[in-house]
Amino acid sequence: MTATSSANTSGKELHLNWKERVDVIRSNRWFLMAFPFAMLALIILIFGGATGGNFFRVSVLKGILSQAIIIGTCATGVSFIYSNGNLDISIGAVLGMGATLGVLAYNATNITPLLILVSVGVSLGLMAFNCTMSVVCHIKTITVAIVVTQIYSAITTLLIGGAGTIDIAYETSSMLEDGGFRYIAFFGYFILCLVVYHFTRIGRELRFLGGNETCAQQTGMSSGKATYVSFLMAGLGVGLAAVFSVIDVSAVSVETGSGLGMDVMLATVLGGMSIFGGSRSNAYAGLIGALTVAALNKGLLMVGVPSAFIQGIRGVIFLALVYMNSERRDLLPSRMQF
Amino acid sequence: MPEKGKVLVQVKDVCKNFGVTIALSHVDFVVKTGEIRGLIGENGSGKSTVSSIIAGMQPASSGEMAYKGKPWKPKDVLEAQAAGIGMIVQEAGTIANISVAENIFLGSYQKFRKGPIIDKKAMVTEARKALEKIGVTHINPALPARMYDMQERKLIEIAKCMYNNPELLIVDETTTALSQSGRDIIYRIMHEMADAGKAVMIISHDLNEMMEQCDTLTVLRDGVIIDNIDKADFDPDDIKQKMVGREIKGNYYRVDNDGYSDEVVLKADCITTMHSLLCFDLELHKQEILGIGGLSDCGMHTVGRALYGLEMVVDGEVRISDRNVVVKNAQVAFRNGMGYVSKNRDTESLELNASIYNNIASTGYDKNSTGPFINPFKERAYVDKQVRALMIKCQNAHQPVRALSGGNKQKVVFGKWCADDADILILDCPTRGVDIGVKAAMYQLIYDMKKQGKSIIMISEELPELMGMCDRLLIMRDGQISGEFFRKDGYDDRTLIEYMI
Ligand SMILES: Nc1ncnc2c1ncn2[C@@H]1O[C@H](COP(=O)(O)OP(=O)(O)OP(=O)(O)O)[C@@H](O)[C@H]1O
Ligand SMILES: [Mg+2]
Numbered sequence: 118m119t120a121t122s123s124a125n126t127s128g129k130e131l132h133l134n135w136k137e138r139v140d141v142i143r144s145n146r147w148f149l150m151a152f153p154f155a156m157l158a159l160i161i162l163i164f165g166g167a168t169g170g171n172f173f174r175v176s177v178l179k180g181i182l183s184q185a186i187i188i189g190t191c192a193t194g195v196s197f198i199y200s201n202g203n204l205d206i207s208i209g210a211v212l213g214m215g216a217t218l219g220v221l222a223y224n225a226t227n228i229t230p231l232l233i234l235v236s237v238g239v240s241l242g243l244m245a246f247n248c249t250m251s252v253v254c255h256i257k258t259i260t261v262a263i264v265v266t267q268i269y270s271a272i273t274t275l276l277i278g279g280a281g282t283i284d285i286a287y288e289t290s291s292m293l294e295d296g297g298f299r300y301i302a303f304f305g306y307f308i309l310c311l312v313v314y315h316f317t318r319i320g321r322e323l324r325f326l327g328g329n330e331t332c333a334q335q336t337g338m339s340s341g342k343a344t345y346v347s348f349l350m351a352g353l354g355v356g357l358a359a360v361f362s363v364i365d366v367s368a369v370s371v372e373t374g375s376g377l378g379m380d381v382m383l384a385t386v387l388g389g390m391s392i393f394g395g396s397r398s399n400a401y402a403g404l405i406g407a408l409t410v411a412a413l414n415k416g417l418l419m420v421g422v423p424s425a426f427i428q429g430i431r432g433v434i435f436l437a438l439v440y441m442n443s444e445r446r447d448l449l450p451s452r453m454q455f
Numbered sequence: 456m457p458e459k460g461k462v463l464v465q466v467k468d469v470c471k472n473f474g475v476t477i478a479l480s481h482v483d484f485v486v487k488t489g490e491i492r493g494l495i496g497e498n499g500s501g502k503s504t505v506s507s508i509i510a511g512m513q514p515a516s517s518g519e520m521a522y523k524g525k526p527w528k529p530k531d532v533l534e535a536q537a538a539g540i541g542m543i544v545q546e547a548g549t550i551a552n553i554s555v556a557e558n559i560f561l562g563s564y565q566k567f568r569k570g571p572i573i574d575k576k577a578m579v580t581e582a583r584k585a586l587e588k589i590g591v592t593h594i595n596p597a598l599p600a601r602m603y604d605m606q607e608r609k610l611i612e613i614a615k616c617m618y619n620n621p622e623l624l625i626v627d628e629t630t631t632a633l634s635q636s637g638r639d640i641i642y643r644i645m646h647e648m649a650d651a652g653k654a655v656m657i658i659s660h661d662l663n664e665m666m667e668q669c670d671t672l673t674v675l676r677d678g679v680i681i682d683n684i685d686k687a688d689f690d691p692d693d694i695k696q697k698m699v700g701r702e703i704k705g706n707y708y709r710v711d712n713d714g715y716s717d718e719v720v721l722k723a724d725c726i727t728t729m730h731s732l733l734c735f736d737l738e739l740h741k742q743e744i745l746g747i748g749g750l751s752d753c754g755m756h757t758v759g760r761a762l763y764g765l766e767m768v769v770d771g772e773v774r775i776s777d778r779n780v781v782v783k784n785a786q787v788a789f790r791n792g793m794g795y796v797s798k799n800r801d802t803e804s805l806e807l808n809a810s811i812y813n814n815i816a817s818t819g820y821d822k823n824s825t826g827p828f829i830n831p832f833k834e835r836a837y838v839d840k841q842v843r844a845l846m847i848k849c850q851n852a853h854q855p856v857r858a859l860s861g862g863n864k865q866k867v868v869f870g871k872w873c874a875d876d877a878d879i880l881i882l883d884c885p886t887r888g889v890d891i892g893v894k895a896a897m898y899q900l901i902y903d904m905k906k907q908g909k910s911i912i913m914i915s916e917e918l919p920e921l922m923g924m925c926d927r928l929l930i931m932r933d934g935q936i937s938g939e940f941f942r943k944d945g946y947d948d949r950t951l952i953e954y955m956i
Contacts (some may be wrong), residue, residue: 316828318820325817328806335765335803336817337789337873 144397152446153389153405160409164416172416181366184411185404185417186303187358191377191401193310194354197347199385202327205348206378207247207262208355210269213374215240215359217276220283220369232363243269245345253340257316282370290367299364302357307404310350311358319346383431384410384420386438463623463654464509464540465827469518471504473858478504480678482518486623491645491655493669495662496698497864497890499848502658503545506625509656510542511535523622533562535607539622543629545861545888546613546801551601555580558600559615566636582688585618589640605638605798615645624648626657631666632798632889634751634916635952636817637835642668643887660862660890661917662691668694674698674897697806700884707895708923709902712943715743715926719776719791720877720910723762726771731757731934733773739879739910746925747914749955755936756798760912763872765787775879794818794870794877796882804868807857811849814856814867818875841870843902846893850877862889873900874939879914880904886920898924922946930954 132308164172171177189210198205219236223229247265251258279282293299323343326333330340363369387409388402410431418426464486470480472719479501484493494502508515511529520527522538529535534812535542547557556579560567565775567578568761582596591610624645630638630773632955645655645668659665665672666689667808674681674697681697696702721739731754739745747755760766762773764784773782775791782788797803805814815838816823823833842852844865848860856867865888872880886894901911901924915921921928930938938954940946 129783312828317830317833318824318827321813321817321820321829325806325809325813328809329802332806333817335763335785335789335795335797337786339786 132393138139143267150389153387153409156286156387157409157412158403160412160416161188164412164419167416167420177259177415177419181408181411181415183361184414185408186299186366187361188377188380188410189385189404190303190306190354190358190361191351191379192388192407193307194351194358194403195381196390197310197314198324199390200324200327201343201347202330203251203258203344203347205244205247205258205262205268205327205351206379206382207243207269208351209374210266210273211240211243211374211379212353212355212359212362213273213369214243214269215356216369216373217273217283219359220285220307220363222287223285226409229293230399232285232289236359236363237353238441240356240359241349243353244331244348244396248348249346252344258344268371277369277371281372284368285363287367290364291359293364296450299361302360306354306357307401311401313346313350319343323347324453330363352393379428379431379435380407380410380414383435386435458652459487461488462486462521462814463488463523465521466505466509467519467521469505469508469515469520471501471508471513471516476858477678479515482675482680484673484680484683486654486656488652489649490647490656490670491668492657493672494656494675495660495665495672495694495864496681497674498866498888498893499860500675500698502675503627503860504678505650505675506542506627506656506658507544509623510540510625512542515855532864534903536562536619536621538623539620540627541616541619541621541623542626543609544614545628547605547799549600549606549608552599554579554597555586555594555600555603555611556596557592558856559585559596559618560612560637561615564842565855573856582614587616589614589617589644591640604751604756605896606633609633609635610640613641613644615655621648622653624653624655628658628660628888630657630659630917632748632884633909636750638664655770660888660894662694662891665693666691676700695891697775698890707891708920709900713742713906714943715905716741721762721773721775723773724771726761726773728757728761728766728768729919732761733934735761735934735936737788737936738760741910742905742908743927744911744913744925745907745923747912747931748916748918748921748926748928748951749931752915753931755914755931756883757934758913758931759795759881762788762912763793763796763881783923790877794872794875794880796872796880796885798887800864800868808855810853811842811847811859811867812852815841815852815871815874818871822876829868837874841874842871845870845896863895865889866893869897869900873904876911877909879910879912881914883914884916885913886915886917918948922948922951932956 161172191212195205195208204321215236218239219232223232247261248256250256250261319342322333323340323346326338326340326343334340362373383404384406386406388404388406390402413431414427417430418424422430462485466482466484466660469479469482470477479833481503481836482505494506496502507513509520511532511534512677529538548574550561559582560578564573567574579597585590587595591614594603594607594611597663600611600805603611608631609883626641631761633641645657648655649670655678657665657669669890670686672684672689672694674694676686676698682823684694695761698901719738720737720740723735723737725726725734725736727734735758737758749755749756757766762782764782774780775782775793778791780787783792785795787892819834819837823830823837825833838852842849847866847898848863856864859867865886886897891898901913904911913924923951928940929936930940932955938951940951
């Protein structure tokens with residue numbers, strides 16, 4: 118009994134409907150890499166048009182760049198935490214406290230490097246503390262983050278005192294801003310992240326652990342060590358971002374760092390990375406996403422959207438991207454990982 | 456008298472693509488009442504895809520189906536279940552953290568609803584009945600599913616499936632995860648169903664099993680139906696040829712009788728674990744392929760886990776002799792030249808969302824580093840070698856592992872450990888779900904490792920594989936070694952089975 122037996126599977130039989138075509142494109146590696154750049158270009162075009170070209174004024178672009186450097190530094194650092202399968206939303210508060218202590222130390226001594234060292238040192242210390250709490254006490258990192266955010270903010274408010282802001286000498290901040298420190302620090306950090314992320318054992322392990330911890334442990338990877346490295350890398354970034362925030366406005370205030378958590382998460386997903394860990398992550402995602410978020414924030418303000426709405430719009434974009442990034446619906450039930 | 460030979464399910468001109476991958480191309484076949492139809496073909500030929508389409512897990516890209524003479528287009532599994540089509544899937548189909556009873560009635564809690572609450576007690580009672588119906592009494596439906604091993608979990612799935620009295624039962628690549636006792640349960644159910652005028656579709660890579668159990672075989676290759684063969688015409692060489700499209704020859708298993716060295720490389724000294732093992736001893740020698748066989752619950756899988764530091768050893772120790780290290784956990788084991796292929800590939804041996812590349816590369820970070828940095832060229836060669844040697848069917852190495860067929864996933868697991876080049880390799884059901892062609896390649900690789908001076912422990916449900924490959928074979932029963940046999944004396948399967956039960 119013989120039925121059909123022609124074994125031709127030539128390319129001609131490829132009749133895809135539109136949804137499948139979209140899926141093909143969506144799952145293409147190159148598309149995934151190009152998507153964030155396309156989003157950025159789109160936003161620039163939209164706001165360039167909507168503001169009649171005002172968007173391209175040097176002062177506006179400079180503002181966007183300053184913002185993007187702060188968000189991008191944090192996002193690049195935090196991407197280590199995300200890809201390790203953890204979440205941390207305390208970075209805004211950490212940045213605030215790092216910046217405050219840095220400013221206080223500088224104002225007390227007038228030694229410029231101390232501003233940098235203290236900001237970075239405090240951020241590293243606080244992130245290490247978050248991490249220790251969750252590794253040693255087996256508490257989820259997000260839970261730790263929620264609690265410490267409150268504590269760190271309270272301490273910062275206390276340190277800053279009644280005025281709500283502390284200034285630093287304008288000459289110092291403009292010297293740091295224009296003297297190349299900012300770009301050198303930023304690119305140095307970025308390259309460090311890139312190398313650690315893609316070309317070192319710990320960077321790879323970190324991502325693998327984020328994807329499947331059991332499997333990673335069977336290949337000799339240790340989750341405690343990776344968690345520490347991810348938090349310290351993030352801490353270094355947040356510390357640098359703290360310095361950038363201070364020199365941006367020549368002061369630190371109780372508002373420094375607020376809203377940063379959301380900006381960073383949005384930048385991460387706009388950059389094409391999953392915030393749920395695993396292998397689909399890039400170190401440059403945070404940078405390109407940060408430019409997009411900064412452009413979006415500025416553009417929305419310029420076209421006159423009230424800032425309360427801006428929050429909402431960003432939230433909607435965030436949810437839409439997270440939904441698009443989740444691929445669970447294409448899966449066979451039999452292929453699900455329980 | 457139940458009616459037999461009537462068309463129950465008809466699949467007409469069905470195609471399915473995943474992006475540019477063509478999984479099925481114009482597939483036609485029928486399943487008749489009273490028959491056991493086997494679906495056979497190489498890894499990635501589309502067997503799971505076509506069955507899951509029938510069972511409502513995913514839609515076809517084009518084509519039609521009919522069930523009991525009416526057009527059939529199920530929108531989900533529940534609809535298919537209600538209409539009488541049940542499927543036991545290839546991968547884990549139970550959820551670990553809910554109870555066995557909840558697993559059995561997943562999606563149909565409604566009938567136990569009493570006002571706003573679910574009557575758990577009634578559910579457990581009903582679940583017990585469902586299990587008894589397939590002749591299983593040793594599983595407690597009130598306990599969480601994670602308390603049970605793979606075989607028992609598969610039995611839970613079978614109970615779930617049979618509870619709904621299906622007209623068509625689909626069994627996808629399940630038997631190779633089961634020991635003989637589990638298989639017997641499935642075979643009995645299959646034949647009872649066929650006798651009652653219902654129908655069964657079974658997928659397996661065990662050709663002997665298929666030839667024994669099935670009435671007809673449908674052969675698939677690259678998504679195309681090659682042939683339908685009736686029992687009277689079954690001929691293993693002909694079937695193999697149809698599956699792979701070329702003649703398969705050469706040695707399947709090794710034929711030599713080379714011994715092994717006296718040097719002990721790994722020693723378990725009176726180890727006791729939380730369950731299963733009590734003062735268990737084992738010695739593995741250099742260049743030895745040591746087989747461990749037995750029924751699924753005999754403790755052999757626990758032995759593998761304990762040797763690799765995955766199971767808590769409450770007393771005694773596992774020691775790597777030449778390095779004089781005690782294996783306390785998997786990290787120690789890995790760092791000291793051991794490797795372990797787990798039986799639970801999806802949860803333990805793969806990062807499903809990562810690419811084939813990243814999965815295979817994960818064992819080689821140290822080996823592929825130059826100084827503190829990973830060398831991408833070395834790494835690429837490391838991965839490519841395995842993809843080629845194991846004929847992993849994929850578009851490219853950057854495809855996520857979760858999109859691969861079951862057998863191809865297993866190849867990735869095997870590949871990453873082959874690449875690792877460990878001195879001591881523990882293989883738990885290494886060939887589960889892989890087709891005959893690749894099995895032969897794996898056996899060859901295992902034998903090559905032995906010749907290079909490695910030591911291998913092979914734990915398997917399949918006696919022929921153990922007899923074909925091992926220098927020494929331990930048979931286990933109730934957590935203890937009940938018999939030890941040597942290749943040089945020759946193995947006799949009847950004797951081996953006697954020591955198992
Ligand atoms: N969700 C998916 N996404 C992309 N490709 C898929 C998906 N599911 C299956 N495929 C592809 O479809 C083809 C057929 O897969 P299928 O699982 O049906 O094979 P199979 O015959 O069951 O193989 P095995 O014996 O290994 O289980 C394979 O090439 C596989 O990679
Ligand atoms: Mg399959």
